[in-house]
Amino acid sequence: xxxxxxxxxxxxxxxxxxxxxxxxxxxxxxxxxxxxxxxxxxxxxxxxxxxxxxxxxxxxxxxxxxxxxxxxxxxxxxxxxxxxxxxxxxxxxxxxxxxxxxxxxxxxxxxxxxx
Amino acid sequence: xxxxxxxxxxxxxxxxxxxxxxxxxxxxxxxxxxxxxxxxxxxxxxxxxxxxxxxxxxxxxxxxxxxxxxxxxxxxxxxxxxxxxxxxxxxxxxxxxxxxxxxxxxxxxxxxx
Numbered sequence: 001x002x003x004x005x006x007x008x009x010x011x012x013x014x015x016x017x018x019x020x021x022x023x024x025x026x027x028x029x030x031x032x033x034x035x036x037x038x039x040x041x042x043x044x045x046x047x048x049x050x051x052x053x054x055x056x057x058x059x060x061x062x063x064x065x066x067x068x069x070x071x072x073x074x075x076x077x078x079x080x081x082x083x084x085x086x087x088x089x090x091x092x093x094x095x096x097x098x099x100x101x102x103x104x105x106x107x108x109x110x111x112x113x114x115x
Numbered sequence: 116x117x118x119x120x121x122x123x124x125x126x127x128x129x130x131x132x133x134x135x136x137x138x139x140x141x142x143x144x145x146x147x148x149x150x151x152x153x154x155x156x157x158x159x160x161x162x163x164x165x166x167x168x169x170x171x172x173x174x175x176x177x178x179x180x181x182x183x184x185x186x187x188x189x190x191x192x193x194x195x196x197x198x199x200x201x202x203x204x205x206x207x208x209x210x211x212x213x214x215x216x217x218x219x220x221x222x223x224x225x226x227x228x
Contacts, residue, residue, distance in 0.1 A: 033215055042119075042204050042218030043159070056215070091159065093216075100147040100208040101166040104216060106159040 004107035025094030035091040117142045121219035136190040138205035146207040148188040
């Protein structure tokens with residue numbers, strides 16, 4: 001079956017531009033996560049949805065970052081007025097249920113470069 | 116707070132050598148523990164997991180045992196292959212915050228023939 005997909009795979013933005021990153025989770029997965037992975041580091045949690053409800057956004061680094069999942073399926077991560085420090089790979093993951101024993105399936109990521 | 120510490124890399128081995136990548140964790144309650152692998156040019160994929168103390172996760176010849184007494188989840192493989200060259204991430208999922216994964220920094224493994 002289809003895995004988690006993300007688009008675009010690569011995005012170059014000029015400093016100050018707004019960007020929108022899309023995630024299509026595995027069908028039927030309740031939980032959806034966004035992570036940020038800086039070069040040479042492990043992924044770091046940004047935000048989490050259970051269906052359409054955003055239950056935790058404690059990892060979002062600033063109020064320039066905004067995420068939504070309006071129908072409990074596709075999710076969009078938006079970054080306003082991009083800065084160079086936003087350059088990273090943004091990973092989306094989905095999980096069947098909201099419990100720690102369930103595996104998270106990762107998408108290929110969107111590599112954002114801010115120039 | 117919850118955290119994961121894994122050994123620094125890179126780890127360079129010859130084919131058929133024994134592999135150990137150390138991972139220790141700090142967490143409240145009873146987390147689940149995972150090893151994820153990222154092959155060159157590919158996304159993160161689950162290698163193995165353990166959800167309670169003394170569980171052993173295994174896959175593709177890799178093993179790791181959930182040791183609560185030493186708060187460890189070391190990854191081992193008896194005989195590595197060139198195709199095992201990748202970045203390995205240890206991670207935990209706690210009973211809080213929507214079960215978001217907390218990752219270590221990753222260990223790069225390079226296997227030569």
